[in-house]
Amino acid sequence: MKPSSNDLQRYDDSTRMNHWAIALLFFAAALSGLAFFHPSMYFFTNLFGGGAWTRILHPYFGVLMFLAFLGIYVKLWRDNVLNDTDREWMGKAGEMFAGNKDNMPPVGKYNAGQKLVFWSMTISLVVLTVTGILFWHAWFPDLPILARRIGVVLHALSAVVLVLTVIVHIYASIWVKGTTRAMTRGTVSRGWAQSNHPLWYRDMTQGK
Amino acid sequence: MSMQSSLDIVARSATTTPSASVRQAVEVAKLIDESKCIGCKACQVACAQWNELSDEIGHTVGVYDNPADLTDESWTLMRFAEVETQNALEWLIRKDGCMHCADPGCLKACPSPGAIVQYSNGIVDFKQESCIGCGNCVTGCPFDIPRISQKDNKAYKCTLCSDRVTVGLEPACVKTCPTGAIVFGKKEDMVAYGNKRAGELKERGFQQAGLYNPAGVGGTHVMYVLKHADTPEKYSGLPSNPTISPLVSLWKGAAKPLAVAAMVGAVVAGFFHYMKVGPIAEKEEEKS
Numbered sequence: 155m156k157p158s159s160n161d162l163q164r165y166d167d168s169t170r171m172n173h174w175a176i177a178l179l180f181f182a183a184a185l186s187g188l189a190f191f192h193p194s195m196y197f198f199t200n201l202f203g204g205g206a207w208t209r210i211l212h213p214y215f216g217v218l219m220f221l222a223f224l225g226i227y228v229k230l231w232r233d234n235v236l237n238d239t240d241r242e243w244m245g246k247a248g249e250m251f252a253g254n255k256d257n258m259p260p261v262g263k264y265n266a267g268q269k270l271v272f273w274s275m276t277i278s279l280v281v282l283t284v285t286g287i288l289f290w291h292a293w294f295p296d297l298p299i300l301a302r303r304i305g306v307v308l309h310a311l312s313a314v315v316l317v318l319t320v321i322v323h324i325y326a327s328i329w330v331k332g333t334t335r336a337m338t339r340g341t342v343s344r345g346w347a348q349s350n351h352p353l354w355y356r357d358m359t360q361g362k
Numbered sequence: 363m364s365m366q367s368s369l370d371i372v373a374r375s376a377t378t379t380p381s382a383s384v385r386q387a388v389e390v391a392k393l394i395d396e397s398k399c400i401g402c403k404a405c406q407v408a409c410a411q412w413n414e415l416s417d418e419i420g421h422t423v424g425v426y427d428n429p430a431d432l433t434d435e436s437w438t439l440m441r442f443a444e445v446e447t448q449n450a451l452e453w454l455i456r457k458d459g460c461m462h463c464a465d466p467g468c469l470k471a472c473p474s475p476g477a478i479v480q481y482s483n484g485i486v487d488f489k490q491e492s493c494i495g496c497g498n499c500v501t502g503c504p505f506d507i508p509r510i511s512q513k514d515n516k517a518y519k520c521t522l523c524s525d526r527v528t529v530g531l532e533p534a535c536v537k538t539c540p541t542g543a544i545v546f547g548k549k550e551d552m553v554a555y556g557n558k559r560a561g562e563l564k565e566r567g568f569q570q571a572g573l574y575n576p577a578g579v580g581g582t583h584v585m586y587v588l589k590h591a592d593t594p595e596k597y598s599g600l601p602s603n604p605t606i607s608p609l610v611s612l613w614k615g616a617a618k619p620l621a622v623a624a625m626v627g628a629v630v631a632g633f634f635h636y637m638k639v640g641p642i643a644e645k646e647e648e649k650s
Contacts, residue, residue: 160647189473190473190496191473191618191622192618192619192621192622193377193378193473193475194378195622196376196473196474199494206494206515208494209496251635251639252639253639255642289497289498291495291496291500291510292515295497295510299500299506302497303607303613306501306609306613307609307612310617310621314621314624318625321629322628325632325635328636328641329635329636329641330641330642332644343644343647344647345644345645345646345648346645348648349645350642
């Protein structure tokens with residue numbers, strides 16, 4: 155979608171489609187995985203055609219999500235490297251949560267919270283993929299039992315980290331008004347950029 | 363695979379409320395006296411016959427073990443170990459198979475409600491119709507017993523002939539054993555008999571003879587009388603102190619409900635944060 159004169163392009167079409175592919179695969183993998191995480195959520199297997207089908211499908215959802223994430227990782231990792239401003243921002247994160255964002259240090263394309271979300275997702279997805287292979291019985295039935303035991307513990311742990319991170323990620327986009335359209339339409343308003351990402355706004359509007 | 367009543371179930375996989383457990387059956391046990399075993403494999407044949415299993419004809423792997431390992435169609439297996447002990451060569455033969463733990467790691471690890479059950483008589487049984495084929499029972503078992511079928515992706519193991527026991531018969535392997543090395547009865551009787559046999563072996567010079575009924579898994583409903591009870595590893599790697607792995611306990615223990623609470627709590631916290639603090643509004647651009 156072409157930005158109008160009042161809008162700034164934040165994500166191109168390929169980044170957005172990549173993001174939504176990850177999002178759909180995340181819900182497929184998370185719901186099928188949570189079904190096995192605790193008996194209270196076993197009913198999620200009904201969404202996937204029963205217990206056996208959920209067991210069959212879950213690893214494929216996971217591997218596809220990991221591959222899709224690689225695409226967005228390559229595009230965005232440079233913008234998410236943490237710097238000194240981010241440390242200052244994190245020190246004041248409490249004020250941000252209280253709704254007083256005026257005292258926050260000026261932010262570039264991503265603030266420290268967004269960057270931490272990015273790295274939390276990256277690390278938890280790598281751990282989920284590697285440890286998931288350790289007990290993917292259909293393909294790797296003969297791995298040592300100790301490897302399976304280490305695998306299931308780290309898989310469950312990193313799954314919780316990823317789910318919590320996604321909850322933060324979704325909530326932030328609902329909380330900070332004007333954010334969601336960056337991914338649904340690719341653009342943000344100039345006012346949004348100026349107030350939430352002033353350094354990025356400056357870069358985007360210089361010489362215009 | 364049994365006809366036992368659901369009234370006799372005391373534990374059920376992936377179930378957080380108590381199972382119907384008003385009725386209390388007598389706890390049973392199978393006792394395998396290693397010192398009386400001659401390695402004839404009649405128990406393997408009887409197991410295959412009663413359970414209508416016909417495993418593939420395998421290959422000789424250089425030892426008497428045949429098949430080479432437990433499989434989805436071989437639920438019990440004689441394991442032969444040549445062990446050097448005090449200037450002697452001993453041939454230690456152990457009938458391997460499910461130990462029917464009082465605290466079963468497979469049941470703890472299983473994510474499918476009711477796919478693994480424990481009867482009040484102590485038998486741990488797999489319900490293949492509820493099995494989803496994930497292999498978590500393999501991960502949970504301290505004895506490396508369950509096997510997943512390549513044909514149907516279901517888990518299989520010794521049932522302790524729960525279908526026979528429920529109608530008052532002994533397991534097929536017990537019935538067929540020609541030397542009386544395998545006996546079956548009330549658990550307390552089997553413990554008493556096992557200790558008596560161990561005492562007899564001690565009198566005959568096996569100072570380390572004893573009953574294998576490991577406390578780490580709450581005791582088992584398949585027990586051994588071993589000549590070398592101090593070093594059960596000599597018997598093809600029988601663990602000396604089997605327990606549910608701490609990794610499995612961590613994975614399936616208190617951390618799980620806490621993690622569920624954390625995930626639900628994060629959503630609820632977000633909801634209340636929004637209601638209390640409110641959104642960060644989108645502002646108009648300020649021209650400088």
